[in-house]
Amino acid sequence: MPAPALNWQAIDVVLLDMDGTLLDLHFDSYFWLDHLPARMAQLKGKPEQEIRAYILEHIRAIEGTLNWYCLDYWAEMLEVDIMALKAEIKHKIQLRPHVGEFLELLRGLGKKVVLITNSHPSGLDLKLEVTRLDQWLDLIISSHEFKEPKEAQAFWHALQVRDPFDPARALFIDDTVRVLDSARAYGIGHLLGIHQPDSQVPRRLEGYPAIDHFDELLPALKALANG
Structure with missing residues (x-):
C-alpha cells in the first residue's frame, strides 16, 4: 500500500513505537x-x-x-x-532518517507525541541516553509499566487509564503487523506501518499503509504549519 494522505486535522495524539520505527532496528x-x-x-x-x-x-x-x-x-x-x-x-543505536524534523513539526503543530514501546525500561534508558529522543516527546510509556505488551488489548486499556485520549483521533505508527492489529482492534483511528525497520534487512510491511522514511510525511505537516 502507498503511504496514506493523513488528515492531520483529525489527529490530536501521535502514538509512536521506538525500535524499528523511530530507531533503526539494526x-x-x-x-x-x-x-x-x-x-x-x-x-x-x-x-x-x-x-x-x-x-x-x-x-x-x-x-x-x-x-x-x-x-x-x-x-x-x-x-x-x-x-x-x-x-x-x-x-550502533541510531535514529531513523528525518525523525527529529518529524517530531519537531508535530510538537510545533500542538500534537501530543507519546512513545509507547515494548522495550524494557533499562534498554529504553540506554537508547534515550544515546539519542536524546525524549526531548521531542510529551510522554514515554514502556509496556512493562502495565505488565502487558502492546500485542494485548489490556495494554491499550491501561494506556487509556494512564493518559486518557480519543482513540478515533489518534495516529499509531509501528513496524510490527501483530501490534498494528492490536491497535486496530482497540479502535485506534489512524494506523501507519514502517517498511524496512532494520536498515540492513530489506522488508516490506504488508496489510497496512506504510512509509519508508518520515520525510514522506513532512510536506503535509509543513503545509499545515504554514496555514
Whole structure:
C-alpha cells in the first residue's frame, strides 16, 4: 500500500513505537543475533553457533510475549549481564532518517507525541541516553509499566487509564503487523506501518499503509504549519 494522505486535522495524539520505527532496528538485530552469541561464547567457552541456535529457538518460543521484551528475563535465563553487553555496542543505536524534523513539526503543530514501546525500561534508558529522543516527546510509556505488551488489548486499556485520549483521533505508527492489529482492534483511528525497520534487512510491511522514511510525511505537516 502507498503511504496514506493523513488528515492531520483529525489527529490530536501521535502514538509512536521506538525500535524499528523511530530507531533503526539494526542495533537490536545485531545484538541478539551476533553480539550476544559471540560474547556468550567467549564468556562461557561454548561454540557460538550452539549459543545462537539456543537463543533463536527461545526467541521463537516466546515471541510477542512480555518476557520476549524483558531484559531481566533474558539476563536470568542466559545467566549473563545483558545491559553490560548492550552498552558495548551502544554506538550502533541510531535514529531513523528525518525523525527529529518529524517530531519537531508535530510538537510545533500542538500534537501530543507519546512513545509507547515494548522495550524494557533499562534498554529504553540506554537508547534515550544515546539519542536524546525524549526531548521531542510529551510522554514515554514502556509496556512493562502495565505488565502487558502492546500485542494485548489490556495494554491499550491501561494506556487509556494512564493518559486518557480519543482513540478515533489518534495516529499509531509501528513496524510490527501483530501490534498494528492490536491497535486496530482497540479502535485506534489512524494506523501507519514502517517498511524496512532494520536498515540492513530489506522488508516490506504488508496489510497496512506504510512509509519508508518520515520525510514522506513532512510536506503535509509543513503545509499545515504554514496555514
